[in-house]
Amino acid sequence: MSEDAREAVLQIYDAVADPSLWPDVLQRVAEQVDAVGCIMFEWQTGPAARKLAVSVASSYYDPAQIDVYIDRFFEEEARDQDIFEAHSLLLDRIDLVQDDVLAPSLGALKERPNVQTLQKLGILHRAAGLLNKDNSARSRFSIQLGADRGRLTEAEQNHLGLILPHVAKAYDLGGPAKQLADEHYGMLAAMDRLSIGVCILDSNASVVIKNEEFRRQLAEYRVFRVDASGKLILSKPADQKRFETLRADALNHGKFGARPRKEALSAEEDVFLCMEVAPLHKSQEIGSKAFDGCIVYSSDTSLPFSCQTLPIKTAYKLTDAEMSLVDAIAEGLTNTQIAEQKGRAVPTINAQVKSILSKTQCATRTQFVRLMMSFGTDFLAANRKSSSL
Known part of the structure; x- marks a missing residue:
């Protein structure tokens, strides 16, 4: 992987703790394959019907204008999303489905009303896929290509195949920070508002800060501990080995593609702790210099929680x-x-x-x-x- 791609992966994981980074993250992903931009969609179900909503878009786009487009061409876009989903679900790995599945020929594709509008905006081809195949309503990724070029090349597809598993994991882990951001709180400054354990480690695995829930778990469980030097240590050798592997290199993450939850470190059955690790390269809340640590989430799954x-x-x-x-x-x-x-x-x-x-x-x-x-x-x-x- 090129140094530019590696830097992109680090920026992707920084968005776990800072959701405001996502527009620039997606724009960087788009530019690496000579695309116009990227959009993350999700299906929202309401009392009357489902709604296709923009979760986040690359910085090239105005989200409000995307909403106008979706309202105008909802039927066409819903059809396209369903086709992309059906093809995407055929494989566990993340492979984007190109728009040749949407029409029998390029000529027929260009005749569709929504595609004609996209062409006026300088966009012709699109590719899309599910970044989380556990829940197909969320993490629906789409990349848009300029009208002056063809579909994604094999090399571009391969590059996205390396990058998008990291987007999938980072987006999946970004829920806590997003909920804090929606209430106008920074992730690190408001960790005690979270019901899950959060711990920030530096490049040596030493604890920088931990929230109340993480302290409670340290006191009540023997799954992990902080040693005399301040390092976080997992009790089971196999867990510690996986933990060190994830800390060693950002590229060691994302191995489970569209099933990001499978990368979690799960404790033995009678403990019910589920730990997840994400690199933290830079954070404005810590400082402008490279931090090169990680963020650890630890969920006590024996506690009640609300879920759809x-x-x-x-x-x-x-x-x-x-x-x-x-x-x-x-x-x-x-x-x-x-x-x-x-x-x-x-x-x-x-x-x-x-x-x-x-x-x-x-x-x-x-x-x-x-x-x-x-x-x-x-x-x-x-x-x-x-x-x-």
Whole structure:
């Protein structure tokens, strides 16, 4: 990977803690393959119908103008999104689907009303795909190409295949910071407002700052500890080895493509901690110089959390009986507690949970809870004071 591409990956992960970086991040991705820009969409479901909304767009675009375009050509764009999705779901890895699937010929593509409008704006070809195939409503990536060039070349496709898994992971991990930003708080200055553990490490893995929830987890669990020199250490050798691998190089991240949750470090089943690591190259809250550390999120999945469970049922074809367990798992109940609550035998609950894990391609219950969080959860803790650096 070129040095420019490596710098782009570092900038991508800096957006985990600072959502305001996303427009420039996406513009840099576009420029590396001679594209006009990039847009991230998501489907929002309302009382009447679904709505295609812009999550973030590269700095070339005015998001308000994109909304005007979508309102005008909603039917055409909805059709295109559905076609792109159907082709994207065929593979686990992130491969963008080119727009030759939208029409039988280039001539027919150019005759479509939305494409004619795009041509007037200097855009002809597009390519799109799902960056998170666990939840196809979110992380829908699209790249737009100038009318003076053809579709993506093989080399450009290969380059995006290396870059987009990092975009997928960073965007997936950006939920907590985005919720803080929506309330006009900086990530590091308001970590104690989060219900998940957050810890910032420097380039030597020494703790720079940690929030209240991370301190609680350090005190109550033996999954990790801070040694005498101030370094964060994971108790199990296998976890520590993976942790060091993720810290060593930003390019060691993104190995699970469109299934970013699978890169999490999950504790043993009776602990229910799920740790996630992202590089932190620069942060304005820390300073203008390169920091070259990382940010660690640690979710205690034994605690109750809110989640949109209906989309999970639809996405994975869970039965009503299995869905009743999903709600109980979101309440933080163990299998034994669920059995007691529902008046069923523990082996029966174990079998049903095993079925849920199989359908959702999760290795552990902790991994399943992480999957649930990708369908929407509230990361803000109620009635907590914000901390400052």
